[in-house]
Amino acid sequence: MGAYFTAAVAGLAAGGAYALLGVCAVFTYRLVAVVNFVGAAIGAAGAFAFSMLVERGAPIGLAAVFGVAVGAVVGVGVGAVMTRWFAESPASTKAAVAVALLVGLAAIGLRVTGGQHPHEFPELLGGSAFRLAGVEVTNASLATLALAFLFTIASTLFLNRSYVGLQLRALAERPVAAELIGVPVQALSLWVWGVNGAATALALILIAPQRAPNFLTLSLLVVPALAAALIGVFRNFWATLAGGIAIGVMEGLASVIPHLGEFRAAVPFVVILAVLLWSQRGARWDEAR
Amino acid sequence: MRRDSLYSAARVVIVTLALGGVAIALLPGYWIYLATAVLIAAVSLMSLGVVEGRTGMISLCQLSFAGVGAWTVGYLNVAQAPGGLPVWILIGGLAAVPFGVAIGLPALRLRGINLAIVTLGFASAFDAILAATTFPGQTQFLQVPRPDVFDSDAGYFLFVLITFALIAGGLQLIAGSRLGASWLAIRHSERATAAHGVGIPSAKLSAFAMSAFVAGIAGGMLAGYLGTLVADNFTMFGSLSLFAVATMTGAESAEGAVIGGLLVTLFPEILRRLALPQDIGNVMFAVGAVQALSSGETASQALRRLFGKLWRHRAIEIAPLQPASLAPRRDHGEAAALTVRALTVRYGAVVALDNVDFDVPARTVIGLIGPNGAGKSTFIDAVTGFLPRYEGGVSLCGRALEGMDAHARARAGVRRTWQTNRIAPNLTVGAYLDLAAGGLTQRQLEAALAWIGCPDARVRVASVDAGARRLLDVAGVVAARPALVLLDEPAAGQSYDEALRLAKRIAEIPEIFGSAVLLVDHDMDLVRAACAAVTVLDFGKVIASGQTAKVLEMPLVKTAYLGVVDSEAA
C-alpha cells in the first residue's frame, strides 16, 4: 500500500504539468475553436530558449522571462497563420493545420537544439519543498500544481470579469456578430495565442528539468494535455485540471505495478479511449457536417 | 459504373507495372534499392489516402499500424510459419485491422477531431510498447527472409511493385463502387450521405479498417526489405510527418502516393548529398501541407489540373433523352405516402411545430409553403429523421417511422434534397447518382440524368455549375424511386424559365417514377405550376390546405405572407 501511495505522490509532478497544459488547450479551444496539437511545441520553443540562454551565462530569472516571451511570440506566429488563412475553415481543417505546424515546428526545434538526445535543463525552481510518504516533493512540482490552479482560477476570473474577457466570450460565441459590432476579432485571437504560448512555455520551463527531454519529447506532451482536455469535454477548466492530475497519478501508479511499469506512457491513450467510449453512447454522426 | 471502374483499376495496374519495368531496366542497383523504399512509403501513404484523402478523417497513427504488420511478420518468421513472406505480409495486414477497429469504433460517432486525438494517443502508446520490446528474431540474428524468387534487390523491387500495383488497383476498384462514393460523400457532408440510406459509422469504420490493413501491409514489406527493424521505424513523429506529406500530395490517388513516397525517400537522400540538415525535409512537408490546406488543392490535384489543360476539353453535354430506358415505375400501393399526426417540435420555450396534421396521398405533388420561420425546414427534418426527438407520429405508407434514424428512414423510402449544396465535388455525376439511387443499370442512370437535364455521367461534379447541381440532387432522390420525395427549395437561384421547366419535371415524378412529392419552396411560380394542392404553415401551425390556386387567393394566406393587413386601408 505504501508503495502505491508513494508512486501516486510521485506522479503528482507530472500531473500538474498535464493539468496546466490541458487547461491551456481548453482555453485555446474555447476562445479560438482550434484543437491545439501544436501547443506543447510552442511552449517547448520558449523552454529551450530559456535553457540556451542560461547555457550562455544569462541570469536564470532573466532567461526565464525571455523564454516565456519567446513562447508568446511563437504562439502569435502560429495564431497569425491560423487567422490569416483559416479563419473561416471548418474545425477539421484547422486541426490538420495544427498537426502540420507541429511537424514543422518540431523539425525546426530539433535542428536548432541539436537533435534528439536528452538535454540537461537548468532548474528555475530547485530544491525540495517537503517529504510526503517518503517521496520528495520538489518545489518545481509544487509550483507546477500551483500554476495549474492559478491559471484555472485566473482564466475563469479573467473571462468573466475583465473587458477583454467579455469581448473574448462574445467572439467565441458568435464571431460574425462580434466583428459587426466592432470587436477586434483578429487582434484578440492573436492575443489568445500569445497568452497560451507564454503559459505553456512557463509550464515546460518548470517541468523540463525532471524529464531530461529533447524538443520532440516536450512537444509530444500534447497527448496527455489533450487527454486531460477530453476529460473536461474541452469546456470545463476544473474537470480538465482534475483530469490532468489524475493522469499523472495513474502514470505514477502504473510504474509500480508489475509488468505494467514499462507501459506507463500508454496511460493517456487508455484514458482517451475510455472517455470516448463513455461519450459516444447516443451519438449518431458528426453533427457539425 | 462497374465496367468503368474495372477499366480504371486495370489502367492503374498496367501503368504501374509498365513504369516499374522501365525502372528496373534503366536504374542502377542503388537506385533500385531506393525505388523499393519509395514504393513501400507510397503504400503507407495510400493507407492515409483512404482514410484522410477520401473519407476526410484525420488519422495520426498509420506507422503504428505498419508496426503491427511488421512485428507480425517478425513473429511468423521466428515461429517458422508456413507460407513465406507473401503470406506473412497478408496476415500482418489483417492483424492491424482489429487494432484499427478497436481504436476507431469509439470515435466514429463523434466529431472527427476525436479520431485525431485517439489515434495520436495510440501512436504514443505504441511508441512506449515498441520501446520496451525488440523486433522478433533480432537477438537471435534472425532476419526476415525474402521469397527465393525475389531475393535480389531488383527481385524485391518487383515484389513490392506487384503488391503496390495490386493495392492501387484494388483501391481504385473500391473507389468506383458505391462504398467508395459514400466515402467521398461522407467527407463532404455526413448528413446528406445518411439521407441516401448509407449507414455512416459502418462506412467510416470500413475506411478506417481498410487503411489499417494497407498500413499493416506496408509494415510487413518493410520487414522484408530491411530484414530486421527497430522502434525508430514506426515512431509517432513519423506518423505525423506522414500525415503532413499525405495532406500535401493528396495520397488518395496512386500518383499522389508515389509523389509522396518520392518526397519521403529522396528528400533525405538529396539533403544528405548536399550536406544539409535532414530536418529541412519535415519543414518543407509542413509548409506544403499548410499550403494545400489553405488553397484546398493538393499537389496531385494541381498536377492533374495542369495536365488537364493539355488534353482536349471534353465538352459537357446534356445526354439525349431516352424515355424508354428509365427504370420502371415503382408501385407503392394506394396508402397515403405520408401521414403526419399531431407533430409537435419544441426548441426550449419556442414551439417550432404545433400539432401539425398532414397527409401526402400516393402519387401526388403537394406543396408546403409558409413565411420564414413558419417551420418548414423543421418539418422536413422531423419527417426524415434529422431531429433527435419530436412528439406525434409520422408514417410512411402506413408504416410508423418512429425509432428509425435518418439512414433507416431513407432505406424505408423517404428521400430528401437539401437547401445548401451537399454533393461531394470529387464525385462524378454518374457516381453520385449511383450512390443516391443504387441498383440501377448504367442506361437507367443516364436516362434519369437526361430526363432532368443534367450533364453527362462522366463529368465531375466540381465542373458542374451550382444550378445544375441542384437538379442533380433532385435526380438522385427521384431515381431511387422512393415512396416519398421531399424537395427542399430546389428552385433557389433559378430564373423564371428554369423554374418552370423544373416545375414540369416535378409534376411528372409520380407518373414516371411512382413517388409522391412534397415540395417546399418560396417560389410561387414553381409551386403554382407543379403542385396540385398546397398546405400553408405559419408559426408552426397549418393555416390552410387545398387546391393551389384557391389557397393562394385566401386572405388568411395573404396575411400570413404580408403581415397584419390594415383592414381599413384594404
Place this chain on the structure above:
Amino acid sequence: MSALVVSDLVVNRAGLPVVRGASLSVEPASVSVLLGANGAGKTTLLEALSGVTPQAGGRITLGGEAIEALRPGARARRGLAHVEQGRTVFRTLTTDENLRAARRDADTGAAYALFPELEKRRGVRAGLLSGGEQQMLVIARALLTRPKAILIDEMSAGLAPVVVGRLMAAVRKLADDGLAVLLVEQFAALALGIGDRAYVLRRGQIVYEGACPALARAPELLHRLYLGDHAA
C-alpha cells in the same frame, strides 16, 4: 447626399446568383423599406452590404465613401451597423454585457432610455430574454457603435404584432433623430406604416421602387409582387 448608396450589386452564394444587379439608396433621417418574399435575396443583399458575404460586383457607398473593398469590422467602424436576422444576442452574456461588448464605456443609459423594458433585465443572461427583448437588445447594441446607417433584417419574425409595433415605433424615432435606416421585412404592412421609401426584391432584382404610403394603399399590387404570376 445619400447616406448609403448601392449600385448594381451582384452577389453569388455557392455559385448561385442570389442578388442580380440591385440598386437602392437610403437618405439620412429616413427609413427605406426593402420588401420581398423569402428566397428573394434580401438577407444576402444586407450581408453583402455589411461585408459578411463577399460580393461579385457593384458599388456600395457610405457617406460618399466607397466601402465595398473593406472588411466587415472596417465598415462597422466607418458607421455601418448591421442587425442580422435571428436576433444574434450573445446568449451567455447578460443584457448589460451584450451592450458593453460593443463599447467599453457604453452609454447604457441612452440604450435603456430607448428601450426601458430592457433596464429591469440588465443582469439577465441574454439567452433567457423573450424574443422581443432580444430584438431590442440587438438594436440597442448596434446603436452603441454610433452608426450613420443601420441595416435591420426581419426584426418582426416570430414576434407578436404588439411587440412589432413597439419596435417599429422605436425605429421611426431613430430615423427622426437622423439615422439612415434600411429595414428589410417580409411582413409588409407594419413596415410600410413607418417607412418613407419602398423597394420590392424578387429573384434578386428590384422590381418596384416607390413611396411607402402609395404601396401601403395598394395591397393588391403588393400581393401580386409577392405571390402573383411573374409574367403579370
